[in-house]
Amino acid sequence: MSLARSAAATQATVGGISYGPGAEAARDPRSDLARDRGELPQRVVSAKVSLRRRILEIWGSRELLGFLVRKELKVRYKNSVLGFVWSFLNPALILMIYYVVFKYFLHNPTPDFALFLFAGLLPWNLFNNSLLSSSGVLVAHAGIVKKVAFPREILALSQVGTAICYFFFQTCILVVFLAGFQVLPAFGYIPLLLFALVCDVILSAALAVFLSAVNVYLRDVQHLVEVLLVALFFSPPIVYAFADVAKALHDHAWFRWIYEANPLMWIVVSFQRCLFGKVIPPAGKIVKNVSPLVNGRLQPYHVLPTWGATPYWTGLACVLVGSIAMLLIAMVIFGRVEGNFAEEL
């Protein structure tokens, strides 16, 4: 009797369970079993949790995600004199440093270089901020991980959410920039930019979930990530032009293939195409003192890839598929090790 009941309950719960209010939305209303039991939400605690259940649980906790993001935004610059201004000031100062170094010390010839830099830094900052803060997030929140039951991926995702908020603050500065340079973005490429943003978020989330879990067991990861991110910064064309790399790797198909396998490259280049494409279109532009002189004629100067819109879309589509796969794998791994978090912390 008891066995039969529990078996039935288990089956019913596969349809929808949650830690809280999400249960009502997730439960299958057609289930007779659900009605039999009254309107009580169901939960199963066991060693194996299906991926589908994990996703439903995260979806059920989306409000918690919102509260956690708000908490991060409130707490991060609390008690500093400038407070919230830092969330604008910080990226602006970094931009300035890069600008001075690469424009004046290393003589990057790109006109409106600040804008070019900004276009690349936007998606990079999202990725960078997500990973930097999420790798240590479970350790930092050990108190609640040990004492409260909720889908712990939320903590890693809240760091990505916070990074998204900063992304939008920076976008505000960008608008001011564009107005200052009196440059319009390539409006036709705005859907591409949004698509690239989605890819960026999912890629960041995948790595954030993975790294946060691994860091519980190997605390080195947090420090390793800091170093790796510095190296990774130079992998997409943020401070240099894609065309330079393309030229250099022209005869090395293998290297070029590796370079283009970098998902960040596609995301960054898509942003640049939309925001910077009007300054120097892919077809190139004659720029005084910069354009190469061949046979007495000025050749067009390239910054962006010379291809049309389609390769961007196909490239990003690959990135999206890969990122989603990575996110699912990361969640499976997270689920495997989650059961021991409370002991390991």
Place this chain on the structure above:
Amino acid sequence: MSAAIEVQHVSKRFRLYKEKYTSLKERVVHAGHLPFEEFWALKDIDLEVNPGETLGILGRNGSGKSTLLKCIAGILQPTSGQILLRGQLAAMLELGAGFQPEMSGRDNIFLNASLLGLSRKQIERSFDEIVAFAELEQFIDNQVRFYSSGMYVRLGFAVAVNVDPDILLVDEVLAVGDERFQAKCMERIHQFQEEGRTIVVVSHAADMMRSMCSRVAVLDAGEVISYAPPGEAIRAFRDRLIETGEAGALPGGEEEGAALAAEQAAGGRSASPQPVILGERRVAITECRLELPAVDREYVLPGEGLTILLDLKVRERLANVAFGCAIFAENGSLLFEGDSTMLGDQFDLEAGSSTLIFQFEELPLLDGRYTVNVRVQDGGGGVVHAFREPAATFEVVNPGKTTGVVALPFTVHLKTQRRDE
């Protein structure tokens, strides 16, 4: 009606690392031979809790009771087996877990309640109630780091009980705030019980269990040794304590064991200041035994009698001797002290062996472990010839539901005066 909580064959394994290697270097250096021992904190636990029931989980430190509670709460995942829960659950494992000191009380209520599984709408609905319950109306917009520790836990408790759970898990956190707030918390718990919600309480305080719970599960070394109404379960708990020697030496047991037990009982300090032997050691207490009223059990029921037997070895004749006895409660407080002169008796001890008998007709005591001290002294007082402290311990197990120290027989009557109109 199906059970609110079904614990099915739940086992939990911990790995006890002799040393914890969390850095990469250490992991590489010690790769392959991580020094850990497997430890089963829970072994194949099966429990069913019906809706509206209050289950107590009782056990010693390290018996697995908190692990079980954490598994039910979903904080730990069982290594095998599963737990089915019907209804919204709120766990009070630590009050105010996840409070952000930098944020205001208001923001923290939202964050904390959301962590416990409430939706924004639900929080907004019960927000005023939470603030009123925590009595923090004035300070709700202050940063939590300026709160006193009392305010902090009050807020934590207020959020937890206002989650409106069907199942409430409580981990020995009821002792928060001042007495008035404690009473308020207990009242809220009783209200929960009346409303037919399911409560699971973890504690090692047997008395609280008795008054609160409808059933008690006793855990020992990760196994349920009893799952029964409180009286029976608490008896099983104490039996197990006695079996494993933690309740102190059995009657006639070794002196060291008794001393250790009494020391534990008194929280490390001895029950009373050690008397100084002023006599010339002409008499020695060779053994102290307890004679329990029933042979088939090793505890005393409230109201039963007890006999203390002292074997004495007298080297030299002693005239006008008095025998004293004292009984201490677990916390070291003196419950009884008396000696033979108070009864008007006078004894002379002849050289050789004698046995002295202290007889208590009736011990009106309730649950607990009690320590006995005995002494042989001069009839005029002053000179102590021999003493043994603690001489023995005994256990009283109360099958009823009353709590406290003294078993007072009582009845309740109601007299209604008819109004003559």
